Amino acid sequence: MELVVSSLDGNESPRPDGFNLNFFIRLRNMLKADIEIMFEQFYTPANLLKIFS
Numbered sequence: 001m002e003l004v005v006s007s008l009d010g011n012e013s014p015r016p017d018g019f020n021l022n023f024f025i026r027l028r029n030m031l032k033a034d035i036e037i038m039f040e041q042f043y044t045p046a047n048l049l050k051i052f053s
Helices: 002-006 021-026 028-043
Strands: none
Touching: 002 021, 021 028
């Protein structure tokens, strides 16, 4: 993941919230654990109730 992030332009922001990639790069040590958990939860298949499947 760090290889991909380091290859991107840090001055661009995908949304108008003001947080560009440089913000996340500077705070990556503080945010790394939370971001990894977010990706793990996103890509982990959920156990849906039988009524939904």
